[in-house]
Amino acid sequence: MTRHLALSCGLLAAGLFGLVAGHDWLSPASLWAALSGDPSLQGGLILHWRLPRVLAAGLVGALLGTGGAIFQGVFRNPLAEPYLLGTAGGGAVGATIALLLPLGMPPVLALAGLSFVGAWGATWAVLLVARLAGGLDTGALLLAGVSVAAILQAIRSGLMLALSDESVSLQVVLSWTLGGIQTPAWDGLALLAALTTLCLLLAQRLHRGLDLLGLGDEQASAFGLDTARFTRLAVLTGALVVAIAVAWGGLVAFVGLVAPHLARWTVGVRHGALLPVSAGYGAMLTMLCDGVARAALPPAEIPLGLVTALVGGPFFLFVLARRVRR
Amino acid sequence: MSVLMADDLQFRHESRLILDGVCCRCRVGELVGLIGPNGAGKSSLLRVLAGLRRPDRGRVSLAGADLATMPAAQRGRLVGYLPQHFEPAWDYTVRDMLALGASRASASTPRLGTMARDFDLEPLLERPWSRLSGGERARALTAAVLVADPQLLLADEPGASLDVQYRSALLERLSLEAQRRIVIVVLHDIELAVRCCARLIVMNAGRIALDADAAVAARDPRLDAAFNIRFQRVPIDPSLGPLLPMASPGPATAARKRARQSDA
Numbered sequence: 001m002t003r004h005l006a007l008s009c010g011l012l013a014a015g016l017f018g019l020v021a022g023h024d025w026l027s028p029a030s031l032w033a034a035l036s037g038d039p040s041l042q043g044g045l046i047l048h049w050r051l052p053r054v055l056a057a058g059l060v061g062a063l064l065g066t067g068g069a070i071f072q073g074v075f076r077n078p079l080a081e082p083y084l085l086g087t088a089g090g091g092a093v094g095a096t097i098a099l100l101l102p103l104g105m106p107p108v109l110a111l112a113g114l115s116f117v118g119a120w121g122a123t124w125a126v127l128l129v130a131r132l133a134g135g136l137d138t139g140a141l142l143l144a145g146v147s148v149a150a151i152l153q154a155i156r157s158g159l160m161l162a163l164s165d166e167s168v169s170l171q172v173v174l175s176w177t178l179g180g181i182q183t184p185a186w187d188g189l190a191l192l193a194a195l196t197t198l199c200l201l202l203a204q205r206l207h208r209g210l211d212l213l214g215l216g217d218e219q220a221s222a223f224g225l226d227t228a229r230f231t232r233l234a235v236l237t238g239a240l241v242v243a244i245a246v247a248w249g250g251l252v253a254f255v256g257l258v259a260p261h262l263a264r265w266t267v268g269v270r271h272g273a274l275l276p277v278s279a280g281y282g283a284m285l286t287m288l289c290d291g292v293a294r295a296a297l298p299p300a301e302i303p304l305g306l307v308t309a310l311v312g313g314p315f316f317l318f319v320l321a322r323r324v325r326r
Numbered sequence: 327m328s329v330l331m332a333d334d335l336q337f338r339h340e341s342r343l344i345l346d347g348v349c350c351r352c353r354v355g356e357l358v359g360l361i362g363p364n365g366a367g368k369s370s371l372l373r374v375l376a377g378l379r380r381p382d383r384g385r386v387s388l389a390g391a392d393l394a395t396m397p398a399a400q401r402g403r404l405v406g407y408l409p410q411h412f413e414p415a416w417d418y419t420v421r422d423m424l425a426l427g428a429s430r431a432s433a434s435t436p437r438l439g440t441m442a443r444d445f446d447l448e449p450l451l452e453r454p455w456s457r458l459s460g461g462e463r464a465r466a467l468t469a470a471v472l473v474a475d476p477q478l479l480l481a482d483e484p485g486a487s488l489d490v491q492y493r494s495a496l497l498e499r500l501s502l503e504a505q506r507r508i509v510i511v512v513l514h515d516i517e518l519a520v521r522c523c524a525r526l527i528v529m530n531a532g533r534i535a536l537d538a539d540a541a542v543a544a545r546d547p548r549l550d551a552a553f554n555i556r557f558q559r560v561p562i563d564p565s566l567g568p569l570l571p572m573a574s575p576g577p578a579t580a581a582r583k584r585a586r587q588s589d590a
Contacts, residue, residue, distance in 0.1 A: 076415035076416075211426055214415045214416040214418065215414050216413070218378060219409060219412060221378055222376060222407035222471075223427065224398050224401060224402015226397075264416075269416035269417055269418060
């Protein structure tokens with residue numbers, strides 16, 4: 001109970017930080033005035049520009065935290081992460097195609113749909129390469145993930161050079177792939193919120209299977225889990241979660257790694273509690289980093305992916321060092 | 327009363343023949359020991375019997391139902407499997423392990439508390455796996471496997487890494503369990519197998535070389551042939567008592583007392 005309260009307070013604080021931060025910092029008084037319907041220009045900007053952006057950051061972060069928890073559970077590896085596994089990279093290739101090619105579909109649909117196909121395909125590619133290389137241990141998985149991610153990045157760069165012309169600015173695609181929450185309109189935000197809710201509910205259904213998988217393939221199977229079928233289902237769900245995060249937030253590194261770790265330290269390793277708490281930490285982290293991205297170098301804005309990588313990269317090295325030493 | 331039937335099992339792994347024409351029939355009431363030299367196919371047979379591997383030929387049935395085609399969830403309820411090596415990916419607590427074992431049971435009232443008491447795990451419930459001793463891990467895993475009350479228990483060298491008093495306590499526990507369910511245990515220690523098991527199945531090169539009551543099997547020359555060694559049989563003066571502390575006052579003994587009381 002106190003944990004729920006602490007997590008909610010943390011979320012609220014991160015959200016407030018996101019609202020206050022920017023190239024001009026707000027005082028609490030003017031924030032309060034804006035939220036309570038101040039008709040001034042600043043009030044309007046906060047309400048219709050900064051608030052949806054902060055909410056979108058929170059939702060994308062929740063998706064990343066959930067995706068990270070799913071992939072760490074499926075791979076039984078605390079270093080698995082959508083960004084390192086190539087899942088996000090695959091999603092980015094799909095999204096690049098959607099951004100650069102006129103497909104005759106509504107852009108949101110094309111972006112989310114192709115991201116999903118890319119994310120799903122890339123995850124399976126990593127899984128198969130790692131299996132061929134001798135199992136799902138940390139080494140094989142990371143090498144497979146890094147190599148698949150490198151290939152995907154090359155494909156994406158090639159696509160960007162080949163497909164961009166005067167009508168599509170390369171700058172748009174590039175800034176998006178570096179990770180950045182686009183400020184959504186209210187209807188776009190509502191769609192993202194609905195999809196995020198759906199994803200969190202779908203992810204929650206995986207909790208018992210992820211717990212059992214943690215016992216190892218054989219014991220999970222002995223405890224009545226159809227491991228092959230469950231792995232397919234979990235990878236599909238994880239890819240969906242990550243694809244939606246990528247479609248709205250670009251490539252945001254390491255949130256999916258850090259959030260599940262923080263969650264494991266606070267609520268333990270069972271996925272029933274781990275999945276939602278990891279989503280909460282993901283939201284918190286992303287709102288904080290997005291605030292920093294907007295406020296650190298005014299008037300420019302640093303891509304969100306760079307901020308999370310600067311925070312999450314050292315964390316990854318820390319976890320890796322602890323694991324290698326063991 | 328349920329019966330485990332294995333009929334003409336053949337199992338290949340990477341085109342190598344691991345099991346060849348294995349037939350056996352086990353029932354409740356006798357602890358069956360599965361012994362044989364390294365590579366004889368003991369662990370593979372156990373996995374096929376557990377429904378974890380599908381035989382290339384033949385059929386395993388428990389109380390008439392084919393284990394290979396049964397839905398995984400149903401198989402999980404009916405069969406308990408104790409692996410040789412077990413290392414969870416996450417640092418589950420003893421309570422988590424028991425809960426995961428119980429989650430496969432059909433009954434809505436898992437016997438978590440009773441199991442924790444029987445296996446002397448009550449003070450350890452909140453302790454994570456990484457901070458348990460070898461003996462505590464063996465007890466926790468056995469309890470997690472048995473908490474769903476499976477009809478069949480298959481144990482692959484349980485407690486191979488344990489000290490002798492824990493190992494014999496574990497085997498005593500298994501022979502107690504054999505009164506309520508079918509129990510087959512793979513053992514490396516032949517002497518322990520002869521002492522603790524009611525029946526021995528001796529495997530060699532993927533086939534069953536000998537299947538008999540433990541006392542009979544112990545004197546059979548086919549036992550020597552399977553291991554390609556001549557055993558020396560030493561009669562033990564009964565007044566010396568058992569060489570192994572079979573009646574150690576461990577958790578299993580306490581459980582047996584409780585079982586006797588509930589029978590009365």
